Amino acid sequence: ATLSRTLLSMSLSKLLFFIHQVLGISDCDDCGPARSQQLLQTSVHSLRSSPIFRFDEDKMWGLDKNKNSSWRVVRKEKDCILRFPAFNSSGELESRFSLGVCLRPWSSERWRVDLALPAGYGRTHPGANPSFVPLPETLKTSFPFGKWFAVSRFGWARCPGMQDFDHRPEVEYLRNLWCSGSYAAVLGSDFNVQAVSKIELEGGDWANAISDVRLWPSGEDLIVSFVPYFFYDTHHALVAKLYASSVDGNLKVWVDRREVRRAESCKHPQDYAKKNFGFLRSGLDIFVLDKIFPTAVSLVNLSVLDGALEPEMLRSNHTHSYGTTHVAPFCMESVVTGSESNYSPWHGCRGQSKETFLHNGPSPVWIDEKQFFLGIGHLARGKRRSHLLRFLPDHYTHQFFTISASPPFRLLSLSPEFCFSSGQDPSDCENIQYASTLLRDGDDLLVAYGIEDCDSYIQRFHLSDILDSMLNVSDEIGVFHTQRGL
Numbered sequence: 001a002t003l004s005r006t007l008l009s010m011s012l013s014k015l016l017f018f019i020h021q022v023l024g025i026s027d028c029d030d031c032g033p034a035r036s037q038q039l040l041q042t043s044v045h046s047l048r049s050s051p052i053f054r055f056d057e058d059k060m061w062g063l064d065k066n067k068n069s070s071w072r073v074v075r076k077e078k079d080c081i082l083r084f085p086a087f088n089s090s091g092e093l094e095s096r097f098s099l100g101v102c103l104r105p106w107s108s109e110r111w112r113v114d115l116a117l118p119a120g121y122g123r124t125h126p127g128a129n130p131s132f133v134p135l136p137e138t139l140k141t142s143f144p145f146g147k148w149f150a151v152s153r154f155g156w157a158r159c160p161g162m163q164d165f166d167h168r169p170e171v172e173y174l175r176n177l178w179c180s181g182s183y184a185a186v187l188g189s190d191f192n193v194q195a196v197s198k199i200e201l202e203g204g205d206w207a208n209a210i211s212d213v214r215l216w217p218s219g220e221d222l223i224v225s226f227v228p229y230f231f232y233d234t235h236h237a238l239v240a241k242l243y244a245s246s247v248d249g250n251l252k253v254w255v256d257r258r259e260v261r262r263a264e265s266c267k268h269p270q271d272y273a274k275k276n277f278g279f280l281r282s283g284l285d286i287f288v289l290d291k292i293f294p295t296a297v298s299l300v301n302l303s304v305l306d307g308a309l310e311p312e313m314l315r316s317n318h319t320h321s322y323g324t325t326h327v328a329p330f331c332m333e334s335v336v337t338g339s340e341s342n343y344s345p346w347h348g349c350r351g352q353s354k355e356t357f358l359h360n361g362p363s364p365v366w367i368d369e370k371q372f373f374l375g376i377g378h379l380a381r382g383k384r385r386s387h388l389l390r391f392l393p394d395h396y397t398h399q400f401f402t403i404s405a406s407p408p409f410r411l412l413s414l415s416p417e418f419c420f421s422s423g424q425d426p427s428d429c430e431n432i433q434y435a436s437t438l439l440r441d442g443d444d445l446l447v448a449y450g451i452e453d454c455d456s457y458i459q460r461f462h463l464s465d466i467l468d469s470m471l472n473v474s475d476e477i478g479v480f481h482t483q484r485g486l
């Protein structure tokens with residue numbers, strides 16, 4: 001009982017520290033992730049596949065059962081609102097939808113992304129929150145039928161029918177979900193799996209800290225950011241280069257420990273989260289989009305991701321220590337454009353948490369014929385009780401947005417809020433969906449997303465449909481225009 005009260009009082013960061021440093025829980029032979037030296041190789045003709053998951057009604061938005069749902073979309077003459085229960089008290093709260101347009105499921109051509117990663121008792125699971133890029137040149141000879149390179153987070157603890165941790169210490173559930181590393185894969189044009197390998201950490205023993213990876217190609221380099229829940233850090237991403245090679249069709253993917261840097265403000269350390277950011281290139285410079293509104297962008301220097309510089313950089317006052325592991329800084333000094341306004345597109349948007357705003361997801365993509373960047377972000381209005389974690393964010397929605405081509409990168413336009421149409425009910429959506437990839441593919445955009453920290457899908461959208469859905473906005477004068485389409 002004393003242990004339970006202690007764990008319940010902890011924040012997520014302190015709890016993860018407790019798991020690793022105090023309890024010292026390790027993965028069991030039957031339910032733990034594959035050991036880091038193992039390669040899981042899957043041929044094009046493999047019959048391995050993960051179960052098709054069906055989520056309970058409490059994990060769905062209930063848009064097709066709106067009158068009977070505790071989260072209800074209410075249409076008004078010139079607006080649309082959401083009514084939902086308060087989290088820690090009786091009563092009901094109310095929120096506008098951005099731009100005054102009702103939430104809708106967006107349905108388009110989609111595929112499941114199933115890496116068939118090892119799970120407990122001989123089963124497999126798909127992986128979650130996938131990040132995609134075109135196949136690197138270093139892999140094209142070994143995989144002539146490959147088109148995409150993807151990374152997914154490991155862990156199946158929240159998958160329906162695979163709750164191996166229901167009657168075990170909950171710290172094992174947390175370790176499986178957030179502290180088990182990530183896998184990389186080569187995929188074909190129809191997203192069939194050709195090879196899979198766990199991401200290794202050369203020169204270090206904490207590969208399991210590589211979680212929630214985001215990929216961004218920069219010339220010949222592949223830049224990655226990931227959140228080190230393993231080190232009980234939930235607010236600052238680590239940044240590095242990712243390497244991939246293949247010998248006789250065996251995929252090997254790794255990060256060099258000496259090149260890992262921690263994203264932070266070096267001039268203003270009190271500036272907090274450096275987590276949901278995306279890279280973009282303007283001219284010869286590389287920037288990081290730190291916040292969508294008011295737009296906050298930082299000029300960054302990728303040359304610091306050089307392992308030879310680590311000894312000198314570790315002498316910096318901004319070096320961060322995770323116990324005996326020391327990480328040099330990746331400095332992000334964001335410049336804010338515009339200001340918050342009661343007339344912003346998110347005026348009146350609220351949730352069960354104190355702050356509800358549009359978080360960035362993957363890196364924006366350049367739309368050359370329009371001369372702007374297009375991105376996708378998410379809002380989370382809900383809080384779901386989750387035992388030791390106390391709560392997880394849920395009731396996600398997404399919006400496409402565009403920003404100008406060069407500094408000061410002003411917000412230009414937005415789509416109305418939407419969710420990804422569910423495979424189990426096309427008129428509804430799972431209430432935890434997270435868009436983790438945005439790629440251009442000819443006249444289309446590919447959006448990959450995770451569901452409930454359990455499953456992975458990718459949808460193809462016509463670029464013209466997205467642009468036609470968007471409304472021109474201005475973050476400078478505090479009003480938004482009603483002209484639709486770009």
